[in-house]
Amino acid sequence: MPLASEPVVALAGFGVRYASAARSALWDVTLEVHAGEYVGVLGATAAGVTTLLTSIDGVVPQLVRAETTGTVRVLGLDPREVPVRDFAPLVGLVLDDPDVVASQPTVADEVAFGLENLGVPQGAMGARIGAALASVGLAGLEARAPSSLSGGELQRLAIACALVTGPRLLVLDEPTANLDPVGRRAVCGILRRLNREHGVTVLVADQDVESIAADATRLVVLAEGRVAADGRPGVVLADPGALRAHGVRSTGAATVAAALGMPSPVPTSVEALAGRLERVARPDAAPRPSPARTPPLSAPDAPTPAAPVDSGPALVDVRDVGYRYPGGPGPALSGVSLVVGAGEVLGIVGANGGGKSTLLRLVNGLLRPQQGAVRVVGVDTRTGGPRAIAARVGTVFQDPAHQLFARTVAQELGLGLRALGMPEARIGERVRELAEALELGDLLGRHPFRLGRAERKLVALGAAIAGRPPVLVLDEPTTGADVRVEDLVVAQVRAAAEAGGAVLVASHDMAFLGRVATRVLVLDGGRALADGPARRVFADSALLAVAGLEAPPAARIALLVAPDGSASWPPLSVDEAVRVLAPRAHGQVDRSPGGWSPREDPG
Amino acid sequence: MSLTGSPFGYAPGSSALHRRSAVPKLVWLVAAVAFSLAVFQPLPLLSVVAAACVLAVRAGVAGPMWRAMRVLAPLAASIVVLQTAAPGGCGGACTVVARVGPAAITAEALARAVSFVSRLVAMEAVGVVVLVTTRPADLFGALVRLRVPPPVALMLGTTMQLVPLLQRELGIVLDAQRARGLRASGLRAVVPALLPVFVAGFERVGRLAISMEARGYGADARRTSYRTAQDAPGDRALAWSGAVAGVAGVAVGLAAWGPSSVTPLLVPSWVAIALVLAAAASFAGVLAGAVLSAARG
Numbered sequence: 001m002p003l004a005s006e007p008v009v010a011l012a013g014f015g016v017r018y019a020s021a022a023r024s025a026l027w028d029v030t031l032e033v034h035a036g037e038y039v040g041v042l043g044a045t046a047a048g049v050t051t052l053l054t055s056i057d058g059v060v061p062q063l064v065r066a067e068t069t070g071t072v073r074v075l076g077l078d079p080r081e082v083p084v085r086d087f088a089p090l091v092g093l094v095l096d097d098p099d100v101v102a103s104q105p106t107v108a109d110e111v112a113f114g115l116e117n118l119g120v121p122q123g124a125m126g127a128r129i130g131a132a133l134a135s136v137g138l139a140g141l142e143a144r145a146p147s148s149l150s151g152g153e154l155q156r157l158a159i160a161c162a163l164v165t166g167p168r169l170l171v172l173d174e175p176t177a178n179l180d181p182v183g184r185r186a187v188c189g190i191l192r193r194l195n196r197e198h199g200v201t202v203l204v205a206d207q208d209v210e211s212i213a214a215d216a217t218r219l220v221v222l223a224e225g226r227v228a229a230d231g232r233p234g235v236v237l238a239d240p241g242a243l244r245a246h247g248v249r250s251t252g253a254a255t256v257a258a259a260l261g262m263p264s265p266v267p268t269s270v271e272a273l274a275g276r277l278e279r280v281a282r283p284d285a286a287p288r289p290s291p292a293r294t295p296p297l298s299a300p301d302a303p304t305p306a307a308p309v310d311s312g313p314a315l316v317d318v319r320d321v322g323y324r325y326p327g328g329p330g331p332a333l334s335g336v337s338l339v340v341g342a343g344e345v346l347g348i349v350g351a352n353g354g355g356k357s358t359l360l361r362l363v364n365g366l367l368r369p370q371q372g373a374v375r376v377v378g379v380d381t382r383t384g385g386p387r388a389i390a391a392r393v394g395t396v397f398q399d400p401a402h403q404l405f406a407r408t409v410a411q412e413l414g415l416g417l418r419a420l421g422m423p424e425a426r427i428g429e430r431v432r433e434l435a436e437a438l439e440l441g442d443l444l445g446r447h448p449f450r451l452g453r454a455e456r457k458l459v460a461l462g463a464a465i466a467g468r469p470p471v472l473v474l475d476e477p478t479t480g481a482d483v484r485v486e487d488l489v490v491a492q493v494r495a496a497a498e499a500g501g502a503v504l505v506a507s508h509d510m511a512f513l514g515r516v517a518t519r520v521l522v523l524d525g526g527r528a529l530a531d532g533p534a535r536r537v538f539a540d541s542a543l544l545a546v547a548g549l550e551a552p553p554a555a556r557i558a559l560l561v562a563p564d565g566s567a568s569w570p571p572l573s574v575d576e577a578v579r580v581l582a583p584r585a586h587g588q589v590d591r592s593p594g595g596w597s598p599r600e601d602p603g
Numbered sequence: 604m605s606l607t608g609s610p611f612g613y614a615p616g617s618s619a620l621h622r623r624s625a626v627p628k629l630v631w632l633v634a635a636v637a638f639s640l641a642v643f644q645p646l647p648l649l650s651v652v653a654a655a656c657v658l659a660v661r662a663g664v665a666g667p668m669w670r671a672m673r674v675l676a677p678l679a680a681s682i683v684v685l686q687t688a689a690p691g692g693c694g695g696a697c698t699v700v701a702r703v704g705p706a707a708i709t710a711e712a713l714a715r716a717v718s719f720v721s722r723l724v725a726m727e728a729v730g731v732v733v734l735v736t737t738r739p740a741d742l743f744g745a746l747v748r749l750r751v752p753p754p755v756a757l758m759l760g761t762t763m764q765l766v767p768l769l770q771r772e773l774g775i776v777l778d779a780q781r782a783r784g785l786r787a788s789g790l791r792a793v794v795p796a797l798l799p800v801f802v803a804g805f806e807r808v809g810r811l812a813i814s815m816e817a818r819g820y821g822a823d824a825r826r827t828s829y830r831t832a833q834d835a836p837g838d839r840a841l842a843w844s845g846a847v848a849g850v851a852g853v854a855v856g857l858a859a860w861g862p863s864s865v866t867p868l869l870v871p872s873w874v875a876i877a878l879v880l881a882a883a884a885s886f887a888g889v890l891a892g893a894v895l896s897a898a899r900g
Contacts, residue, residue: 054813057817059813059816059817063812063813063816064813083821083822084813084816084817085816085817085819085820085821085822086819086822086823087817088817088818088819088822089819091817093814093817095810095813095814095817097807097810099768099807100807100810100811100813100814101814103761103811103815104743105738105742105743105744108829109743109829109830112829113815113818113820114818114819115827115829116826116827116828116829117818117819117820117821117822117826118819118822119822119825119826119827120827121827122827122828122829125827125829129829161818162817162818165818165819361778364782365781365782366778366781366782386781386782386784387784390781390782390783390784390785391784393782395779395782395783397775397778397779397782399775399803401799401802401803401806402772402775402776402778402779402799402803403776403779403780403782403783403799404799405780405785405795405796405798405799415783415785416783416784416785419783419784419785420784449798449799449802463783464783
């Protein structure tokens with residue numbers, strides 16, 4: 001039992017170097033975490049974040065061999081010497097893949113696993129299992145098979161498994177990756193309650209800064225294995241440029257606040273930023289709902305628009321499509337129609353199970369519609385062969401590991417081109433172009449499976465666009481991606497659209513969609529809830545609420561504080577939001593009671 | 604321990620076999636496997652297959668059973684080819700029943716092949732009936748109740764959990780191949796797909812091991828069990844009868860139908876040729892596909 005003043009985690013000059021690694025994963029890290037803190041850890045891929053988290057209970061160096069330097073104490077113990085299993089009652093570890101807790105036949109067995117290992121009497125297990133499941137909102141699912149749970153439920157189960165042994169420190173790596181906004185909010189709420197109400201110390205890493213910053217009492221930024229910043233969220237996030245240099249994004253609100261010249265600490269959430277702005281601070285200036293001037297979008301029963309108004313020639317034509325998986329409880333997709341034209345980037349949003357991936361699989365020909373028809377660049381997917389469709393549609397799967405087959409990155413990028421019969425000389429030229437565009441030049445000779453997840457994602461993207469297909473289909477392309485990878489994906493999506501292609505992107509990452517989508521399709525329960533220009537969809541707060549979604553942070557800020565009737569309203573990216581708000585910040589426009597004033601909240 | 608979606612996965616139902624406790628089913632499965640290992644004569648083995656088929660039909664799982672049985676067909680074909688191609692086994696006094704060019708098909712080799720295939724099919728038939736009529740959770744509980752050591756039960760459970768996961772991964776990878784315009788069916792597609800599937804499998808096993816240890820697996824404390832041991836008297840009687848049947852079956856099988864009882868299979872030459880050619884064609888197709896895929900990969 002540590003003394004009250006003794007930190008829960010204390011690292012001093014701590015370093016980790018994996019066997020055969022060219023450089024240290026962590027280097028000279030000095031860090032203390034005290035009881036009751038909620039610490040968010042940010043960092044680009046390969047910055048050492050996972051190494052730091054898994055060093056806390058000795059996974060590194062005990063299970064993942066590495067050399068360590070410096071000192072590390074966790075609850076008074078040295079995790080390099082105490083076996084990992086003996087930390088189970090003290091430290092709960094949630095890895096970035098919740099599937100790994102799905103090894104037992106039922107949810108109750110899964111949670112019981114930790115208790116069985118610690119020798120807890122059978123009679124005492126039921127209550128503890130029930131309490132752990134209740135704390136994550138899974139009460140009543142005890143008899144379900146973990147494999148039947150949704151992604152969000154599985155993530156909550158992983159947390160319950162870590163909690164059931166009663167740890168005082170909870171360590172989580174990317175707990176909201178792959179979750180839809182509803183699942184993400186649920187996980188964040190659980191962590192907040194555990195920390196605030198039960199006093200559990202939380203150490204969490206996530207690429208989704210918005211999720212972390214809302215609740216963290218402190219942020220630590222790692223860059224190239226070292227602590228680059230450490231402090232209150234409003235202070236750490238106040239310098240988006242410096243964060244970006246470390247491969248880390250700030251929150252939308254903090255970025256806008258910094259760009260508007262607000263001093264540190266800046267507000268880190270949309271609501272906090274709104275609270276700092278005069279209009280919202282006024283009692284008569286409640287946040288506006290969906291603007292009255294915005295015409296309502298497609299109602300659930302209304303026909304979806306056959307074609308967007310300003311699109312180029314139709315490249316994807318989906319007509320009244322329905323699909324039901326064998327043995328499925330109901331149709332995965334029902335009565336969906338849409339046309340995607342040249343130059344369009346269609347963002348497909350919706351909760352998990354809404355039909356996004358099914359729609360993508362119908363477009364790239366992996367599924368054939370049971371009802372209706374899908375035509376891709378003139379080819380009917382029911383009759384067109386796989387090669388004809390593959391020549392027209394490039395696909396990036398959610399997990400890049402699923403689509404990498406070659407022995408080197410260079411071969412991987414050229415694989416599809418060889419299948420299409422392109423001469424070797426042209427293949428080599430195209431591979432060099434792709435390597436330059438995706439910053440893969442140094443990795444061309446490496447085996448794709450020796451790359452990190454983010455680099456694999458870039459290789460998968462490069463392979464998909466290598467043949468310059470007129471249609472590009474991307475499934476969650478930014479999951480786990482840091483700023484650099486996201487920027488590269490954004491650039492390629494825009495380039496594909498500008499070259500006259502059509503891009504379909506299914507994503508939970510609204511900030512990313514705000515940067516690239518020209519049009520948004522909202523799927524809910526397999527039906528099209530709305531389909532329209534991105535600004536109109538993201539301005540419709542009521543619609544998004546029905547679908548359990550949120551607009552990109554930039555749009556939410558504008559919806560709260562920046563009334564504007566222009567065609568470019570609301571802004572969808574942070575850059576756009578800054579442009580909209582900057583004139584107000586500098587007193588160039590509306591200083592009326594309804595306008596924004598750069599006066600700082602003294603509090 | 605879910606096999607949902609795999610050929611060996613649980614097929615929901617409400618038959619008497621579905622409702623029966625997993626413990627006697629597991630005991631009878633072990634008994635059938637032991638009997639199949641002890642017996643070398645096709646007839647008693649085929650009677651085991653027939654009994655399993657009757658049970659499957661009565662439980663309404665004939666379709667799932669047929670789909671699962673087909674999975675091992677290539678293995679059966681390879682056994683026939685390899686056994687008939689292997690010389691000897693009859694002390695230089697083999698009985699040639701047919702010739703295909705320079706190759707001779709002997710009655711002894713045919714008998715060995717039929718014996719091996721019969722044993723394989725008998726074990727598979729009973730195993731499939733048990734798996735498709737028993738919930739994975741009940742199977743896991745039965746292992747614990749049968750006092751299988753926790754590490755072994757856990758290993759079996761985890762392995763069975765990995766099978767459908769790897770199958771799901773393979774399906775996704777084949778989809779990815781199709782989406783890239785690469786071959787996505789047949790063995791020539793499966794071979795290059797195995798790398799990403801097994802890389803994913805190894806990565807998953809590595810993470811699973813870390814997760815298990817972080818949750819205290821292997822701690823010094825005496826491990827307890829969440830599952831209670833409750834069996835109806837009828838189930839216990841059935842389990843004990845299975846154990847007795849297994850012991851008796853092995854004893855009788857070794858004495859009456861053991862390896863020494865195998866007699867040369869004297870069949871008309873056209874039957875022997877048809878049997879071996881059918882197996883060889885299937886086997887050669889598998890091999891050629893593998894070689895071509897490797898060469899392309």
